[in-house]
Amino acid sequence: MRLDFIQNYPLNLQANEILFSNIYPNLSPIDPKDYAQHKQDIEEFSDFFGGREAYSFGFLCTDWFFLLEQIAKNGLIAYGISNHQQGYQACKLLGNFPYKLIPDSQSGKIEIDSIKKAIMNKCRCFIVPFVNEDILSINDIVSIQMLLQEELKDYILIIDISLAQSFQYPIPKILNSHTLFLLNGESIGLLRAHGSIIAKDFAYPFLFPPNLSNPMVFKALNQGVKNPLQVSYQDSKKLFYSCLKESLGDDLSLFVPLENTLPNSLPLRFASIKARNFLQALLLHKIYAINGQECLYGLTRPSFVLQEMGYTQLQARELISVSYRHLEDMKNLCEILKDIYLQIRLLEI
Template sequence: MRLDFLQNPPTQKHPNQLLIAPSYPNPSPINPSELASLQNDSKALAALFGGDMSVPFGFLCAHWLELLTRISKTHKIAYAISSHQQGYAAIKLLDKPIYKLIPDKQSGLITSKSLLEAIAQGCTCLIVPFVNEDILTQNPIKDLKATLQKHTKNAIFITDISYALSLNLPIPDIIDSHTLLLINGESLGLLRSHGALIAKDFIAPEIFPKTLSTPKLFAALQTSIRSLAPSPQDTKEIFYTTLQSLIKTDIGLFAPLAHTLPNALPLRFSSIKARNLLQALLLENIYGINGAQCLYGLFAPSFVLQEMGYSELESRELLSVSYTQTPDFDKLCKTIAYCYSQLRVLGI
């Protein structure tokens, strides 16, 4: 059973085959038909979201650092620390200070209040994900964009829609000349480092990264998006109540389920280290993660929770759960509860 769908989705064979279909890695710079094909793919992908052009964006630390560096030349950046883990790594390398936007500890959301505080500090570029990393809560993107438009005129708004897109959820119609959408192809089953930035008559094209494009990148992304399964039935409440009936007060949440994506639960297991529980679950063929840094093998607990004010020890209590296939909840929860109880008995 996979409980890490959002952060570790299955790769899709056909879209990845498109990436390697060209006989050569670079289209001819003087062949009009090859250039026209690339431009048409760029426009077609963008049109799915109301945009008019797509730009390659690989989502690795180097790509984030280039984007942030270009933006920082003309804007003060307010950056949600709950964005992609590689973006979080990049802000630590940036040679200019940024204003941190941190999810509220009670709601698990980036709030309009925090945006207003950033604007008051002179921030003119705000980077906020549709879904917060690790805790998997949905930020009120339309409300945040409306707040920005009401209180500023020329600020740039950038949001990563990848997790919501992977579940085939509706994407708010917010793109305009001051807004960029980010799409991580990895969330759609493409190999890592294949993503895009979607724009529409954007006012500051000089901030676009100069990443070299894979010729069929935009076509592969379109194929992945068009082949997405329907949004799954949301059964997270059943999952949580079943688990709670077994573990009682030793199970909790790092954010309300009302604010999380369908079938996404930021579970909190009292007084254990998630790594030990994950190892025990793996023996039962159940795959899970503490958070993005756990998934990437960085041996560190959730950076999002630590930025929210939780201690390192508390952050180790997280299991960031997401799934699309409805499991046998009774069997799954009994297995999880048994592994957890054994760890508590052993004191590890």
């Protein structure tokens, strides 16, 4: 059973077959048919999100660093620390860490007030995830864009839509000359380092990285977004939480209110445990879950998102970041989670 659905999205075999379907790594430099097809793939992909153009963006630290460095030359950055872990690492490599946009400890969202404070601090570029990593809460990107349009003549808004797209959550078509989308191909089943920047008449083309990409990447991305894995349209997160809460009482809580999270997504807080021990015990039952991105990538560190929000390392270790496609036997799963939790508390490990 997978409780890490959107964080560790299954590979889309058809999309990856497309990615490696070319015999040669480069298109013919003089064959107009090749370039016409490539252009069509880009147009179809970007149109899916209301855009007109798209560029390769691998979502690795080097990709993020180039993007951040280019922006930093032209204005102050307000960076949502709940973006992708590789973006967070790239921020550390800059001379000065950007102005931090931190999810509110109560709502779990990047609030409008924090955007206003960033504007007061003369920030002009805002990099915000639609869905916050680890805690899985949804930011109001439409209101953020409206505020920037009202307050600033020149601004750049970059929105990571990856986790929302994993769950096929509706993405507002708000691309314009000041707004970009980022999509991590890994979040729709492509192998790592095959993502995209999506744009529509963007006013600052110097931000687009001069990457040499796989010529089939946009055809593969099209396959990923248009033929995704089916997810349950019944949001059972509240029922799941109630079932678990009934067994564990005050030992179970949430880092973020469920009304602010994606469907079937729960940032569970198990009191006084270390997530690693809990996750190892779950593996014996063939149940896969994670604490946060740094746990997912094998870095054995608790959620940096929670720590930036003000939680201690010990508190951040209490997170089990749950997302699922569907639950076949919720009652049995709750019993397993309860038993493992109580055993760990009894053993004091």
